[in-house]
Amino acid sequence: MKLPSKKVIIGAVVGILLILAVRAVILNKRNKSEAPQKNADDSTDKKPTGIKNGIPTECDKNTVLKRGKSCQAVLYSQKQINMVFDKLGISKLEEDGIFGSKTEAAFLKLLGKKTGAYTEVVEARKSIQ
Numbered sequence: 001m002k003l004p005s006k007k008v009i010i011g012a013v014v015g016i017l018l019i020l021a022v023r024a025v026i027l028n029k030r031n032k033s034e035a036p037q038k039n040a041d042d043s044t045d046k047k048p049t050g051i052k053n054g055i056p057t058e059c060d061k062n063t064v065l066k067r068g069k070s071c072q073a074v075l076y077s078q079k080q081i082n083m084v085f086d087k088l089g090i091s092k093l094e095e096d097g098i099f100g101s102k103t104e105a106a107f108l109k110l111l112g113k114k115t116g117a118y119t120e121v122v123e124a125r126k127s128i129q
Contacts (some may be wrong), residue, residue: 052072055070055071055072055074055075055096055097056070056071056072056097057071057072058071059071059072059073059074060073060118061073061076061117061118061119062117062118062119063117063118064115064116064117065077065099065107065115065116065117065118066099066104066114066115067099067100067101067103067104067114068099069098069099070097070098070099071097072097073117073118074097074098074099074103075095075096075097076118077103077107077118077121078093078094078095078096078097078103078106079095080118080121080122080125081093081103081106081107081110081121081125082095083125083129084110084125084128084129085106087128087129088106088109088110088128089109090105090106090109093106107121110124110125110128111124
């Protein structure tokens with residue numbers, strides 16, 4: 001049986017190293033894109049970010065919620081608003097934990113402002129129930 005030439009062996013080794021290098025670059029980029037991004041308005045004393053049912057948990061019941069925010073407190077606020085949506089004269093919100101234009105409009109109807117904390121939503125909901 002004839003052994004492969006040195007050129008074939010060197011070519012195979014170089015090919016394997018090239019594949020491994022490309023794979024390492026791809027994994028490095030993927031890990032960087034999955035890392036949490038810091039916003040300028042993020043406070044440094046926040047709890048570590050976790051995920052619950054696919055929704056971030058970094059905000060608490062006193063966090064001021066606003067458009068673009070996505071967290072459990074937004075989800076819980078949406079649930080509270082949906083308890084009284086008919087009294088507010090709005091459509092039921094999708095309970096997805098994302099503070100979009102419909103959630104903002106519901107906050108405006110319920111609180112009289114476009115932003116607010118979950119605790120404010122609970123108090124306002126109780127007052128109109």
